[in-house]
Amino acid sequence: MSISKNELRQVRSLAQKKFRDETGLFVVEGEKMVSEALASGFEVVSVYRRDEIGEEAMARLSQLSSPSPALAVVRQPAPAAFRPVKGLYLALDGIRDPGNLGTILRVADWFGIDAVIASPDTVELYNPKVVQATMGAIFRVPFHRLEIPAFCRSVLAGGGHVYGTxxxxxxxxxxxxDCGSAAPSVIVIGNESKGISPETAACVSDRLFIPPYPADDPGSESLNAAIATAVTVAEFRRRSL
Amino acid sequence: MSISKNELRQVRSLAQKKFRDETGLFVVEGEKMVSEALASGFEVVSVYRRDEIGEEAMARLSQLSSPSPALAVVRQPAPAAFRPVKGLYLALDGIRDPGNLGTILRVADWFGIDAVIASPDTVELYNPKVVQATMGAIFRVPFHRLEIPAFCRSVLAGGGHVYGTxxxxxxxxxxxxDCGSAAPSVIVIGNESKGISPETAACVSDRLFIPPYPADDPGSESLNAAIATAVTVAEFRRRSL
Structure with a gap:
């Protein structure tokens, strides 16, 4: 198998958001990610392996500093309707760091979050740094992009809870x-530096705080967004064990 | 105030580990980090402010893509003797990602960890990405570099516990x-891809597992190292609330 100059250029262009948006495609790298893509319900458009196309072509295709042995081009799923009737959700209110978004997806996957909802100003899901940081969770955790305040208001109107730290x-x-056994429960995660926006904060029904130790001396002023998410979600799930 | 070419070159050289090692200095950036440095027990060698040296000089000094308004050169504290008699510690067994190390320090600060012990192959503490990710915790959390298996064996010999996930x-x-009320308790954190090394694993007295949800279906194969640290440490501290 060889790879044409044109094909090479097209795959490389997917490093840029503009071309990901235009084509509706994204790239995953690494043996594990590629096999998870193939085993998922996602449409895998093409797979490239170092053994087949050669080291040089792979280095040109790859967006990583050390190119992995396999790379796949995957189609972004079409946006789906989303009207939860129960379950536990995360709502991301302006997460900007790709590593944080990827890590939050991985946390959501581990702790069985029913879907992650991201605000329009949250970093793009198909950013390569996000994709790689999910370690495959991107193929398992439903993801929707919605206005967070409107979503939270609909949850409250349906008798659900909106939590925030x-x-x-x-x-x-x-x-x-409440893990959402009868109506949806949403845990809102704020922006890395500004926290939860005032408009979203107005929709939070239950304000939480992760106690530091000792209780009166946090040392740090805050926890990283993905860390606060994990500690909070772990506690929701601990209660049901 | 102006800045000489020589001074500029010296500060810039601290982007490289080689020069940080040679000089025993490191750089912190941002108003908050600089004020935390000044308020800490660390020796602040020099402070540069955009208002004083100008935007152009600041852009050349800075290691960030968007230079912050303040930057300080700080002396690395000399290694101190470390013989814990009680308390709760983290032992990092090969953490390689700078963001993870910084985030772990921040978690340690929030949850009152008495010190962080890092293996020789853990990423350098004074790497700029680590320093910035600590959000100031670097000035508050004692940090020691030791061989982890030997350290764990000494803890066990003194009647303490060594936990690992x-x-x-x-x-x-x-x-x-056990939070270490009578003898030291250590929580070992493994390498991002390989986990806890066999030699360290042999010293773990208490093997822990963070249950996924649902309990029989983790989805992901694992949690990020800093996330697993936070969930574990939060549970240790929750017990004492």
Missing amino acids: FLNGENLYSKTL | FLNGENLYSKTL
Whole structure:
């Protein structure tokens, strides 16, 4: 198998958001990611292996500093309708760091989050750094892009809960936590530096706080967004064990 | 205030580990980091502000893509003797990603970890990406570089516990957890891809596992190293609330 100059150029162009948007495609790299793509319900458009196209072509295709032995071009699934009736969700209110978004997807996958909802200003899901940081969770966790305040208002209207962490929230460990058995429960995650936006904060029904240790001396002013997500979600799930 | 070409060159050279090692200095950037450095016990060698040296000089000094308004050159503290008699510690067994190390320091700071011990093959603490990811925790969390197996053996010999997370470990939430009230307790964090090394694993007295949800279906094969650290440490601290 060889690869044409044209094909090479097309795959390389997917490093840029503009071309990902235009084509509706994205790239995954690494043996594990490629096999997860193939085993998923996603449409795999093409697969390139170093053994087949050669080291030089692979180095040109790859967006990684050390090219992996396999790379696939995958079609982005079409946006699907989303009207949850119950379950536990994450709502990302302006996550900007690709590594954080990828890590949050991986956390969502581990802890069985039903879907992740991201605000329009959250980093693009198909950014290569996000894709790689998900370690395959991108193929398993449903992802929707919606206006977070409107989504939260619809959850509240349906009798659900909207949780968020705030420095003046209540101790996570002493609050009643609803995992969404009867109506949807949403955990809102704020932007890395600004936290939850005022418009979204107005829709939060239950304000939580992850207690530091000792309780009166946090040291740091805050936790990283993905870390706060994990500690909060782990506690929701611990309750149901 | 102006800045000489020589001074500019010296500060810029600190982007490289070689020069950080030679000089024993490192760089912190951002108003918040600089004020935390000044308020800490660390020796601040020099401070540069955009208002004083001008935008162009600042852009040349900075290691960030968008130069911040302030930058400080700080002296690395001399290695100190370390013989814990009690308390809760993290031992990093080959953490390679700078963002992970910085985030782990921030977690350690929030949850009052007494010190972080890093293996010789853990990424350098004064790497600019680590420093910035700590968000100031670098000034508050004691850090030691030691051989992890030897350290763990000394903890065990003194009657302490060595915890580690493994896929075949026991449920974190049903284990007795000792925060080190009488002898040191150590939580070992493994390498991002290989986990805890066999030599260190042989010293782990208590094997833990963070249960996924649902319990029999993790989705992902694992959690990110900093995420697993946070969920584990949060549970140790929750018990003492």
